[in-house]
Every structure is written in C-alpha cells, then in structure tokens.
Amino acid sequence: MHKLTNRTPLSEAQEDYLKQVLLLGSGGEGPGRLEDTHPVSTQSLADQMQVKPASVTGMLKKLAALGLVEYEAYRGVRLTEAGYRVALEVLRHHRLIEAYLHEALGYGWEEVHAEAEKLEHHISEAFEERIAEWLGHPSHDPHGDAIPSATLELPPTTPNRRLSALEHGVRGLVARVATQDQDSLNLLAHLGLKPGAALQLLEQVAEGSRIQVGKERYLLPMSLAQVLWVHLEGGPHDG
Amino acid sequence: MHKLTNRTPLSEAQEDYLKQVLLLGSGGEGPGRLEDTHPVSTQSLADQMQVKPASVTGMLKKLAALGLVEYEAYRGVRLTEAGYRVALEVLRHHRLIEAYLHEALGYGWEEVHAEAEKLEHHISEAFEERIAEWLGHPSHDPHGDAIPSATLELPPTTPNRRLSALEHGVRGLVARVATQDQDSLNLLAHLGLKPGAALQLLEQVAEGSRIQVGKERYLLPMSLAQVLWVHLEGGPHDG
DNA sequence: TTTTATTTTTAGGCAAGACTAAATCTTTGT
DNA sequence: ACAAAGATTTAGTCTTGCCTAAAAATAAAA
Ligand SMILES: [Mn+2]
Ligand SMILES: [Mn+2]
Ligand SMILES: [Mn+2]
Ligand SMILES: [Mn+2]
Numbered sequence: 001m002h003k004l005t006n007r008t009p010l011s012e013a014q015e016d017y018l019k020q021v022l023l024l025g026s027g028g029e030g031p032g033r034l035e036d037t038h039p040v041s042t043q044s045l046a047d048q049m050q051v052k053p054a055s056v057t058g059m060l061k062k063l064a065a066l067g068l069v070e071y072e073a074y075r076g077v078r079l080t081e082a083g084y085r086v087a088l089e090v091l092r093h094h095r096l097i098e099a100y101l102h103e104a105l106g107y108g109w110e111e112v113h114a115e116a117e118k119l120e121h122h123i124s125e126a127f128e129e130r131i132a133e134w135l136g137h138p139s140h141d142p143h144g145d146a147i148p149s150a151t152l153e154l155p156p157t158t159p160n161r162r163l164s165a166l167e168h169g170v171r172g173l174v175a176r177v178a179t180q181d182q183d184s185l186n187l188l189a190h191l192g193l194k195p196g197a198a199l200q201l202l203e204q205v206a207e208g209s210r211i212q213v214g215k216e217r218y219l220l221p222m223s224l225a226q227v228l229w230v231h232l233e234g235g236p237h238d239g
Numbered sequence: 240m241h242k243l244t245n246r247t248p249l250s251e252a253q254e255d256y257l258k259q260v261l262l263l264g265s266g267g268e269g270p271g272r273l274e275d276t277h278p279v280s281t282q283s284l285a286d287q288m289q290v291k292p293a294s295v296t297g298m299l300k301k302l303a304a305l306g307l308v309e310y311e312a313y314r315g316v317r318l319t320e321a322g323y324r325v326a327l328e329v330l331r332h333h334r335l336i337e338a339y340l341h342e343a344l345g346y347g348w349e350e351v352h353a354e355a356e357k358l359e360h361h362i363s364e365a366f367e368e369r370i371a372e373w374l375g376h377p378s379h380d381p382h383g384d385a386i387p388s389a390t391l392e393l394p395p396t397t398p399n400r401r402l403s404a405l406e407h408g409v410r411g412l413v414a415r416v417a418t419q420d421q422d423s424l425n426l427l428a429h430l431g432l433k434p435g436a437a438l439q440l441l442e443q444v445a446e447g448s449r450i451q452v453g454k455e456r457y458l459l460p461m462s463l464a465q466v467l468w469v470h471l472e473g474g475p476h477d478g
Numbered sequence: 479t480t481t482t483a484t485t486t487t488t489a490g491g492c493a494a495g496a497c498t499a500a501a502t503c504t505t506t507g508t
Numbered sequence: 509a510c511a512a513a514g515a516t517t518t519a520g521t522c523t524t525g526c527c528t529a530a531a532a533a534t535a536a537a538a
Contacts, residue, residue: 013495042516055496057517062494074503074516104343105369115363122361124354130344252525281486294526296487301524313486313533481538488531494524501518508510 012121015090017059018068020048021079022087028162028178029229030146031091032154034084039076085152092148093120093128095141100131102142109142109194110185143185144176144195144229161232163201163209164225171200176229184224191218193228251360254329256298257307259287260318261326267401267417268468269385270330271393273323278315324391331387332359332367334380339370341381348381348433349424382424383415383434383468400471402440402448403464410439415468423463430457432467440469 010018023030024044025037042060046053064071068083079087097116101107107115132138132150139155141147146155160175174197177188188194192213202210202217209225211218220228249257262269263283264276281299285292303310307322318326336355340346346354371377371389378394380386385394399414413436416427427433431452441449441456448464450457459467 011494043514051495052497053516054498054518058495101366105366105373107365107369111365115366118361119358122357126346126350127340127344127354130346134344250524282484290525291527292486293488293528297525479538481536483534483536485534486532489529491527493526496523497521499519501516503514503516505514506510506512508512 010086013059014063014066014068015086015121016049017045017056017063018079018083018087019090019094020045021069021077022084022091024048025078029157029160030176030178031088032157034079034081037078039078041076045077088148088152088154090120092150092152093123095145095147096128096131096135096138097123098141098143099135099138099147103135104131108189110182110189112142113180113182113185140195142195143178144174145178158231160229162226163199163211163220163228163230164204164222166201166204166209166230166232168201168203170230170232171198172230172232173198174228175231177227178229179227184227188224188228191216199230249325252298253302253307254325254360255288256284256295256302257318257322257326258329258333259284260308260316261323261330263287264317268396268399269415269417270327271396273318273320276317278317280315284316327387327391327393329359331389331391332362334384334386335367335370335374335377336362337380337382338374338377338386342374343370348428349421351381352419352421352424379434381434382417383413384417397470399468401465402438402450402459402467402469403443403461405440405443405448405469405471407440407442409469410437410472411469412437412472413467414470416466417468418466423466427463427467430455438469 021040022037024040026032027036031037042053042056045056045060049056060069060071060077063069063083064077067080068086069077069079071077094116097119098112101112101115102109129150137149139147146157148154158175166172174193174195176195177185177193179185193199197213200212202212204210205219208219208221208223211220260279261276263279265271266275270276281292281295284290284295284299288295299308299310299316302308302322303316306319307325308316308318310316333355336358337351340351340354341348368389376388378386385396387393397414405411413432413434415434416424416432418424432438436452439451441451443449444458447458447460447462450459
C-alpha cells in the first residue's frame with residue numbers, strides 16, 4: 001500500500017537527487033519506463049551533484065525513509081514508483097522552462113539549461129500549465145529531449161542512434177544533443193548542428209566522425225559525435 | 240569605505256528581510272529615497288516574515304555583520320546604502336515578474352503576488368533583462384507599485400492620496416492597490432477597481448467611503464478604502 | 479517615581495545538507 | 509584464496525535559519 005499524495009513538499013536538493021537518479025539510471029537514450037532503469041552508484045551521483053560521496057549516502061537514506069528510492073547499502077539506488085513520478089515532474093518543469101525561455105524570451109539554445117536548473121524547483125503548477133499552453137504542449141525541448149506530459153507519460157521514442165555509431169553514407173536529422181556543457185553546445189550551435197538539422201556521415205575515423213552539413217564538411221571529434229543523436233532518414237521499418 | 244561588490248550571493252531569507260526592512264521603513268506611499276526611511280522594529284518584521292521575534296534578532300545581526308543594515312539593539316534597523324540597493328533589486332524582480340505573469344501569461348491580477356514572491360530570488364539578471372525588454376521597461380506593476388529601473392532609480396512619484404482620506408466630490412483614477420490579501424484583491428477586481436479605473440468619492444461615512452465607479456455606486460468599507468490610492472483628476476498645481 | 483506590561487535579546491536546540499577523517503565493504507589482481 | 513585498491517558508509521562538525529524559554533531592556537501606568 002502506497003501513499004498516493006506527497007504530504008510535505010520536497011526540497012530543491014531532494015528533487016535534484018531524484019532527477020539525477022532517473023537520468024543516471026536510464027541509458028543514453030534518456031529516461032524511459034521505470035522498469036528499464038538500472039541501479040545508480042553513490043559515486044556517480046556524487047560526481048553529478050558536485051558533492052562528496054558521504055553526502056550522497058546521507059541523502060539517499062532520507063529519500064529511502066520517504067519511500068522515494070530503494071536503497072541497499074553498497075549496492076546503489078533506484079527510484080520507487082513515487083520517486084519516479086517526482087523525477088518526471090521535475091524533468092517536465094526543466095524541459096518546459098528550457099523550451100519557454102528559448103521560444104518566448106529568445107534565450108540562446110545553449111544558455112537555457114542553467115536558468116532552468118534553478119527555476120524547475122520554484123515554479124507553481126499554474127506556471128507549468130500556462131507555459132505548456134503557450135508552447136502548445138510540446139513533446140521535446142530545444143535540445144531534443146523528451147518532455148513528459150502533464151500526466152507524466154513520455155512521448156513515443158523514436159529509434160535514434162549516436163552519430164559516432166553510424167555507418168558511412170547514412171543520412172539523417174539531428175534529433176538530440178545530449179550534453180549540458182555550455183561551450184560544446186555553443187560550438188555545435190555555430191555549426192548549425194541543432195535538432196532538426198540534416199546531415200550525412202561521410203566516414204568514421206579514429207579522431208571522430210567526418211560529416212557533411214549543407215555545403216560544409218566537418219570532422220567532428222569523437223566527444224562531440226557521441227552526444228549527437230541522429231534520426232535516420234526513412235528510419236527502420238518494423239515488420 | 241564600502242565594499243562595492245557583494246561577494247557571496249545572499250540567501251532567499253536574507254533578501255526577503257532586506258526587502259521588508261525597506262517596505263516597512265517607507266511610508267504607505269511605497270519606497271522612496273533611503274533618507275526618507277524610518278527604523279523598523281523587530282516585532283513588525285517578525286509579523287511580516289511570519290517568524291518569531293527571536294529569529295529576526297538573529298538575522299539582523301548577520302545582516303549587520305555583512306554591512307547591509309544598521310542595527311542597534313532595542314532600537315530597530317535601517318538599511319545601509321548597500322542593503323538599500325539589494326532591497327530595490329529584489330523589489331524590481333518582484334514587480335517585473337508580477338507584470339510579466341499578468342501581461343504575458345494571463346495571470347489574474349490577484350494571483351501574481353505569490354508566484355513572484357518565490358521567483359524573485361531565483362531568476363538571473365538575464366531573465367530580468369529579457370522580461371523587462373518584453374514588457375517595454377514598465378514603470379509600474381499591475382498593482383500600481385513603482386518598479387525600480389535597471390539602475391535602481393525609482394520613477395517620479397505622483398502625489399496620490401488614499402481614498403479614505405479624500406474630500407467628497409473629488410474625482411480621480413485608481414493609481415495603486417496597496418494590499419497583498421488575495422481575497423481583497425479579488426473583491427476589488429470584481430468591482431473594476433484596479434489601476435487606471437476612474438471613480439468619484441461621494442461621501443465619507445463611518446463605515447467607509449461611498450463611491451461611484453462608472454454607473455455603479457458602492458459603499459467601500461474602510462479597510463478597503465485605505466488601500467486604494469487615488470490619483471486626483473487635474474492633480475495639484477505646483478506654483 | 480515605582481511598578482507593570484510589552485518588546486527585544488540571549489541561551490540552548492533542532493533539522494537540512496554539506497564536509498573530513500576514519501572505518502568497513504567489495505572488487506581485483508595475483 | 510588473499511592482499512591491495514577502490515568504493516561506500518559511519519562518526520563527528522559546521523552553517524543557516526528557524527524555534528522555545530528565560531532574562532533583560534524599554535515603555536506605559538499608577
Ligand atoms: Mn537542461
Ligand atoms: Mn535543479
Ligand atoms: Mn507583490
Ligand atoms: Mn520572496
């Protein structure tokens with residue numbers, strides 16, 4: 001038997017931990033169903049949250065006591081149903097805010113993340129509702145990340161692949177840019193490599209991926225090629 | 240010798256205390272120059288912040304140590320120049336956010352305050368800048384309160400008077416609605432009594448002010464008449 | 479001018495969330 | 509199988525911002 005309503009509001013820190021447990025526990029394709037999630041280590045959480053491992057342990061115990069995570073000492077954490085819902089809610093806030101800052105206030109694609117990171121914890125449900133409405137209930141944010149719906153459903157996932165894993169000759173559209181590094185985002189923005197952009201993979205070499213974007217050709221270093229997710233032209237036929 | 244830059248960012252609580260010291264230390268006409276301000280008691284701050292007096296004392300000591308207030312035990316506080324600037328900055332955030340929520344996101348006039356109260360501490364200067372731009376750098380928020388400029392100048396004050404203090408027969412425009420009580424705001428909104436609305440004072444009676452608004456006549460109870468600030472028709476001629 | 483009431487401050491605590499240093503698991507390499 | 513290395517947890521502190529109860533100062537009344 002679960003408690004279906006969350007009595008006390010969670011702190012900013014608690015919300016951020018839950019969000020990171022979801023993100024780190026999901027594959028690189030971004031969050032999916034709770035079942036497809038794997039346990040997350042104390043260390044990875046510590047790195048992500050910019051905090052020492054001992055602090056993580058402390059917080060995990062509290063979240064476990066609240067029934068938001070399943071935590072087994074030395075064995076990592078995973079979200080409970082309740083924790084999963086909180087994480088998705090925070091993710092929805094984050095991504096809606098990013099989309100809104102970009103579309104309504106002209107924020108650069110690469111500068112939305114930091115602002116969203118703070119605001120996600122401080123907006124009301126009314127605010128969430130109104131910006132979602134203004135945006136027309138988008139399914140993806142400016143980086144191509146999926147936005148959970150108001151009822152916390154995830155949009156259907158398209159079968160994308162990392163640029164670094166494509167075979168030569170393949171064409172497709174940038175679907176997602178999976179980094180939060182300001183300068184990487186800025187670099188990619190300057191090359192026109194944002195969600196929706198068309199590209200072709202010319203060849204894979206040791207240093208990275210040689211690609212064609214419009215009339216330009218670039219050798220995109222491995223570290224960047226790995227964060228670019230591509231939606232293949234035509235896409236795979238199922239059946 | 241002052242420190243001109245604030246090294247560490249202030250906490251939400253600290254910012255709110257400074258804002259309230261400014262508000263409580265200014266007359267009912269709203270904040271003006273620092274010199275026109277009077278010292279604020281521990282008790283009034285405690286009431287306003289919904290906190291016990293002992294907590295106020297503790298915070299005031301910290302703010303004094305930071306050079307943001309002048310605090311003399313048993314004698315009340317006032318802002319220093321530095322504290323005054325912080326307070327105005329927070330006020331600017333608050334009022335710009337209220338205006339933006341109202342104009343851009345269709346928030347009701349009476350529901351903007353609560354959201355602004357939280358967000359004021361969590362937006363970046365970039366955000367402030369962009370919503371100010373979007374709004375066209377307004378000088379007043381939806382309640383008629385003055386918005387400090389980006390350089391923290393206050394707009395020129397118009398000589399308004401409380402409805403409860405007018406002589407009968409006088410006509411004017413609602414300039415400011417100086418309450419944060421949700422239900423009072425809601426009531427006034429339903430009567431069309433928001434900034435810009437024209438009204439005439441018919442007579443003052445013990446229970447309050449009898450007024451005419453368009454074709455309607457109301458007997459506005461004292462408590463409400465006191466929060467309605469009116470800009471007199473024609474206004475006073477100086478000279 | 480005393481006494482009484484009100485306001486304010488001090489003293490001592492508590493919960494969050496972080497840290498360091500020291501213990502304790504787990505995993506790895508031989 | 510076993511020791512060394514690496515990861516994680518425990519123990520003990522710190523800061524922030526709040527609280528209660530008791531002491532002290534100020535203001536009001538007699
Ligand atoms: Mn982001
Ligand atoms: Mn965050
Ligand atoms: Mn307000
Ligand atoms: Mn506030």
